[in-house]
Amino acid sequence: MSGNLVHGQKIFEATSGNFGIALGQMAKIGLDVITLVSRRLQEGVFEELQNEKIHIINLDMDICPAPGMKDNPNLLAAKATAANIRSQLAEFGFDTGIFDKSISEIEAVLAKQDIINLAKLLAKIYGCFCPEQYDNDLNIDVHKTVTGPEIDQQLHEKGLSLADFRIVCTFGTGGTSGGLSRYLMEKYGKKSLHVVFPLGDQDVAGIRTKSKAEGLKFYEPEKYAAEHEVDFGQAKRLLKYFVGKGYDIGESSALALYSVIQMAKTGNHGKKFVVIVADGIQKYKKNLAQKETRIKVDLPEALSNIENYDRVVWIHTQYTPKKEGIELIANALGVDQSKVFVPKARDVEKLLMTQEIPKELDSALGGHDSKTLLVCMMGSTSLMVAQELAKKGMVSESLNGGINALSQGKGKHISEFIQIARE
Secondary structure (H helix, E strand, C coil), X not given: CCCCCCCCXXXXXXXXXXXXXXXXXXXXXXXXXEEEEXXXXXXXXXXXXXXXXXXXXXXXXXXXXXXXXXXCCCHHHHXXXXXXXXXXXXXXXXXXXXXXXXXXXXXHHHHCCCHHHHHHHHHHHCCCECCCCCCCHHHHHHHHHHHHHHHHHHHHCCCXXXXXXXXXXXXXXXXXXXXXXXXXXXXXXXXXXXXXXXXXXXXECCECCHHHHCCCCCCCHHHCCEEEEECHHHHHHHHHHHHHCCCCCCHHHHHHHHHHHHXXXXXXXXXXXXXXXXXXXXXXXXXXXXXXXXXXXXXHHHHHCHHHCCEEEECCXXXXXXXXXXXXXXXXXXXXXXXXXXXXXXXXXXXXXXXXXXXXXXXXXXXXXXXXXXXXXXXXXXXXXXXXXXXXXXXXXXXXXXXXXXXXXXXXXXXXXXXXXXX
């Protein structure tokens, strides 16, 4: 017992879902939980966090949460995000004066999109507690001392041994893979753990791509038998099949199962596998039930079909294009500037927070009969808005890469074209 966590304590942590939901149980013993999450969380996961009465700080960033991007820090984005966090902390009753004293350090962390260390920093300056799930050795130990022996025991009861199997799991924080790889090495002296990642451009709830795992403390490829990058688009078909048959598995489990099927086909990894089914379907049901329609498009495809869009709409919660930005969007897409609409950032924020379309935003989108091309900073916010609009029967497509891709095509920095929104 360290005594670091006491009754009435506040907890800060970065989460992509499951651990945050688990922390929500702490509220029942008098602890307040503040989670830092991305708006890219699937709707079901977000709802579960809300149901646990957790304070949620929404970050308009593409995080899983990310371990921190070392290159090309975006200080402009950091300043706007810091202001957003400050406002949300004020709503939760935190002293913003404390926040302001550490603003330079906070913005530096945000510039790297290092949400893991942001949670640690906020806990430090406010005298709160951070479990540090991405760096806490207990995350490894529990799988080494509990999960591994439990699997082994159940196999022994069937006259089998884990020594003859290969374990397959996905990568979230690295705790499962780290603990099980150690157990296998120490008990059987062999590497037989296979770690599965989605393809680099795919978003699987709570699971990292290989590039996002790199740099994390518990990413230890030298301890794995192999790493596999798998197409989640194919794994999703498997997910639908098993759910349709009544099996309670989630996205990461389907990814691992699909990887096993591919390994079994090649015959290079034997025929005995233990697959870690780490989640259920409940959090993902809404997304699974949605009709699959195209909601994002690359620039060449958008250009070839530009006459099919009734309008182009800038969409973001914190930034708005300068005059030069509107010109860039119009020229790059080959449309007149009068066809580019810029709604208020706060209306976009309201849509993402409440799933209701404000009147002025609905007007900018052209109503239910309009087909809209959405453009944001990097393509993340516009994609989330396109998903929300699709639920309401509105047709829109998100431009991959956003204005950032357009500015790079001109050899200029994005800051030359956008500014912090004032309303």
